[in-house]
Amino acid sequence: MDSVRMAPVTWNPERTADSVDHQKKRLRQACRDFESLLNAHMFKSMRRGILRAERPEHAQSLYEAMFDEALAKECAEQGAVGLGDLLYRQLEPLIEASSASPATGSTPKET
Numbered sequence: 001m002d003s004v005r006m007a008p009v010t011w012n013p014e015r016t017a018d019s020v021d022h023q024k025k026r027l028r029q030a031c032r033d034f035e036s037l038l039n040a041h042m043f044k045s046m047r048r049g050i051l052r053a054e055r056p057e058h059a060q061s062l063y064e065a066m067f068d069e070a071l072a073k074e075c076a077e078q079g080a081v082g083l084g085d086l087l088y089r090q091l092e093p094l095i096e097a098s099s100a101s102p103a104t105g106s107t108p109k110e111t
Contacts (some may be wrong), residue, residue, distance in 0.1 A: 020099045027095060028088050032076045035084035039072035 047064060056064070079085055 020095060023095045024092065027091055028084075031084040031088040031091070034087065035081060036073045036076035038083060039075050039081060040069050043068040043072055 044065070047068065075081060076084055
């Protein structure tokens with residue numbers, strides 16, 4: 001899977017509601033990608049715990065890895081585990097606070 005990088009959020013007085021919405025969309029996608037990575041790692045660990053009569057062939061191992069990644073991505077998109085949504089709710093106030101003027105002393109709300 002591709003690594004996910006999020007640009008730092010900085011205050012810009014010219015920022016419009018559209019750019020804040022864009023930042024929120026990017027944050028939501030980054031949270032889903034992060035959940036997908038954790039799901040894939042969990043599935044990989046679960047598969048290692050399976051007792052097998054014999055060691056799987058390379059092709060089977062490759063197929064299983066691809067299946068696990070696709071399943072992890074789909075679970076993250078559906079919000080099956082909910083970690084991505086939780087992470088988004090925790091980080092969203094930072095975007096909102098950064099869109100406010102620093103002179104107002106706006107800080108993220110504690111949850």
